[in-house]
Amino acid sequence: MKLSDRILAAAVGLAILAVAACTESQSSANPPAAPPPAVSIVQVKAEPVPIVSDLPGRIAPTRIAEVRPRVTGIVVKRVFEQGSLVKEGDVLYQIDPAPFRVQVESAQATQQRALAAQNLARQQADRQKELRQRNISSAQDLDTALAQLAQADADVAAARAGLDAAKLNLQYSDVRAPISGRIGRALITEGALVNANGTENLATIQQLDPVYADFTQPSAQMRQLRKALKDGLLKGPAEGQATVKLLFDDGSEYPRPGRLLFSESTVDETTGQITMRAEFPNPDGDLLPGMYVRVLIEQAVDQAALTVPEQAVQRDSSGKALLYVVGEDNVAQMRPVTVGRTTGQQVVITGGLKSGERVVVEGFQKIHPGAKVEPADWKPAADTLSRTQSKADAG
Known part of the structure; x- marks a missing residue:
């Protein structure tokens, strides 16, 4: 190859490299715009939400009877098995006849x-x-x-x-069961002298199917609820139709619903609480007298409540509740709201939000107020959905 041809080829190569470098420089100087971040949203709408009160309570037997002698004499035999079920009229003790x-x-x-x-x-x-x-x-x-x-x-x-x-x-020398139920331990033995006018108790029988759940509610809370019902803001359940359920102290739910019997007409002057009583079936004997429980009672229904998932609610440094709301132009804006009660995995928003607005549930870590977003419908995880459904059923 001639020297002139080599020089020409080298010049062409340098020209190509220069053009490529210029193209790369221009590309790096003007990068393409990043797409808006994807977020998951829910569109809020007014819907009926039950107002469920979670109240502390204790289990009590529906009937309780102390077995006492009606004649004076020496006990010669104990007939019953301690801790067993007895029927009304069964012989429990025999006094020397x-x-x-x-x-x-x-x-x-x-x-x-x-x-x-x-x-x-x-x-x-x-x-x-x-x-x-x-x-x-x-x-x-x-x-x-x-x-x-x-x-x-x-x-x-x-x-x-x-x-x-x-x-x-x-x-009366045959001491019989005054009621049907489960009898406790024997409090006397054979050979003991019992007196018809004495205060000794031979045994105790408790009727445990059904059982009572006695629970209390602050009088101020009940007064506010009654006022809202009177003003038409809430709708109360029909007479005798209030839904009542139980939670054990470990959070598990008792599978059988109960019914509300009554609420006291007086307020405890020392605690400011009103006592209420519900009745629950107890065929398996899972509920025992004295057991601590949480009573879930549906006391009213908010016919037009706005709810959002719990995870959508943000908090600022002062603890105020905030929501990211997506406008029609897909621009997210931070908005302060007023948070009410929690129902399952949903939070009731009582102020700052309107029906039909879109709220960011997931992806708000990638956005800031005024950012354009790519909204998509939120699909809750299966475990979250099941928890929400179970809590809604409990309410």
């Missing part, structure tokens, strides 16, 4: 003697009536005979009552 059998026999003899005296008095009264009709006896003799007959009748009635009392005491 021998003294009471003797009393019955004595009362029977007294009644027979009174019947014999009554028969004699009746015969004498009949005889005196006949003699009086013949004017053989005096009126005083007849009056005396009639009085003796009346006294004999009274003696028979008294003897009959004494026999009934003796038989009743004999029946």
Whole structure:
């Protein structure tokens, strides 16, 4: 190759490199605009939301009875199994019946003697009536005979009552269950002397199906709720239709719903609380007297509540609630709002938001007020959805 050809080729190569460098320099000086960040949004709308109060409570038996003796004597046998279910009328203890059998026999003899005296008095009264009709006896003799007959009748009635009392005491020597339910431990043993007028308790029976849940609510909270119902801001449940559910102390839910029975008409002057009572079925015996529970009671329904997912609510340094709201031009703006109660995984917004507006739920870490965004409908995770549904069912 000639020298001139080599020089020409080198010049062409340098020209190509120069053009490429200029192109690269121009490209780096004018980079393409970045696409707007993608965010997940929800469009809020007014919908009915139940107002569910979470209140502390304790389980109580529907019926409780202390087993006490009705006669005095020595306990000779305990019949029941401690901790078992007993039925009304079941024999629990047996008190020595021998003294009471003797009393019955004595009362029977007294009644027979009174019947014999009554028969004699009746015969004498009949005889005196006949003699009086013949004017053989005096009126005083007849009056005396009639009085003796009346006294004999009274003696028979008294003897009959004494026999009934003796038989009743004999029946009471079998100490029976006054109600059906679960009986606790035996508080006395065989050989113990029990007294009909004593204060000793032989055992305790509690009826545990159904059970009561006694819980309290601040009077101020109930007053505000009643005012909102009166003003038409809320709608209350129908009479006897209030939904009541239980949560155990570990947060798990009792599977069977209950019903509200009543609320007290007085306020506890020491605590400012109003006591209410609900009834729950307890066929499996999971609810025991004295157990601490949380009572979820639906007391009203907000017919036009605006809710957003909990994670959409931001807080500034002063603790005020904020939301990113996306406008029609897809520009996100930070807006202060007023937060109300929490229902499941949703938060009720009581001020600063309108129905139909779009709120950022995910992706707000990538944006700032005034930033243009690429909104997409928010799809909650399956576990979040299930928790929300379970809490909504509880409410």
